[in-house]
Amino acid sequence: MDLSLLRSTLEELGQPRFRFDQIWKWTAGGAAGYHEMSNLPAALRDELTARVPFSTLSELRRASSSDGTDKLLLQTADGRPIETVLMRYKDGRRSICVSSQSGCPLTCTFCATGQMKFGRNLTAWEILDQALALRRLDALDHCVFMGMGEPMMNLDNVLEVCRRLPDLGITNRRTGISTVGWVPGIDKLTESDVPVRLAWSLHAPEDALRSEIMPVNERYSLDEVKAACDRFYERRRKMIFVEYVMLGGVNDSVAQAKQLADLLEPWRYKINLIPYNPTDSMYDSSSQGAMEAFRQTLEDEGYNATIRLIRGRDIDAACGQLAAKAANPKLKQRVGV
Known part of the structure; x- marks a missing residue:
């Protein structure tokens, strides 16, 4: 609305x-x-x-997963496609994953959204209407701005929505904004009056590899992004969540886990290892053994490290899979439209 x-x-x-x-x-x-x-x-x-x-959005398609996840394909008044996801957990959590842009201009190589043509920033009301559409399906208590797009490139509108989310049942401390490392946005969030959590999509422990899989690293290096995250921590005193997608044979060795441990500090950063979800890219997911060895190495170094539970993979709703495929006529058969 x-x-x-x-x-x-x-x-x-x-x-x-x-x-x-x-x-x-x-x-x-x-x-x-x-x-x-x-x-x-x-x-x-x-x-x-x-x-x-x-609503400022119209619903084109709804898909439901066997694990209780719902994904909505929505469209703006000017025809821009958006996907948004509701994840239900056995412990009672009802978490939503919301998009801030239609498409994404930053083209991370493992992410399906990065393969889309970038549309535009969404308005505050188009972002809010995603949450409202999901609220009409169920009660809500958590939100992550981890859907389509880079939230820090549209931060004013994202923060406007964050101010409204408590009325939907989602407190600021249960709201997280994820970034690939857009430093101006991180600094702006640090100075804002909205006490939400920060998540950093890191995915590689050194610059050469990170630039290869995430072109944004050529603009803002690991040292620059970490410095911005550290400023956030010093101002807010809130632990930062690190997201690390596990790509088989690319970034998942024990040696790379030790590099990651040396890069960060365990009192500032909690590390969330994300199994890679298929997106028609060049990558394979790490084996369960490799992920567990990586996690154990981080734990031995004093970190709180977990392996994320996969939700909605069977409907292309898992992390990295949002691509509004039903909006592409060439892909309609695949999604059953």
């Missing part, structure tokens, strides 16, 4: 200020439309239906 348009429309209609709060409370609580808002006059509900679209 475009909350700016909602507010201006209510003012134009001469409605009292509390109407905005009433409507937002219904929307954040999972209402399916204005027709459910029983404490609004019927004439106002009809007027809003005609003048303020309940």
Whole structure:
């Protein structure tokens, strides 16, 4: 919902200020439309239906995984495709993975989104409407900006959404913003008033390899990104999550685990090892044995290191797989559209 348009429309209609709060409370609580808002006059509900679209996005396709994950393919008013994901866990968590851009301009070689044509930054309301669409499916309590796009390149809109997420049940301390290492965005987040968590998509322990698999490293080196992350830690005193996708024979050796341990500090960084999910790229996933040896090496060096549980791989909803494939006519058969 475009909350700016909602507010201006209510003012134009001469409605009292509390109407905005009433409507937002219904929307954040999972209402399916204005027709459910029983404490609004019927004439106002009809007027809003005609003048303020309940969502800035339209749903093109929904896929459900055998593990309880749901993925939505959404489209903006100007035809930009977006994917967003709801992950359900056995411990009761309901976590959403939200996109900040349609496509991504940074072309990491292992990521399906990087293979898309970049569209544009999403507006705050297009980002928020992803969360609202998922809220209509289930109660929510965690959010990661780890979907399509680089959130730090669209940080003002991302932070605007973060300020609204607590109304959906997602507190700031349960919200994380992931970056491949966009230093200006990290510094801007550090100085912001929104106390969310920071996650760094690292994926290689030294510059030469990182530049090979992540071209952004040519712009912001490991030392530059780490310095920005350290500034975040010094200001916020919040441990930083490191995401490290495990690519078989590329970045998964015990020696590379020791390099990673030497690069970081265990009191500042928690390391999350991510099994590589197929994206039609040149890579294979690390073996379970290699991942466990890597994790154990980090643990021996004093780190809290875990191997991420895979969610939604069978519907191309796992980490690195979001590519809005149904928006590409050549790929419709593959996704069953």
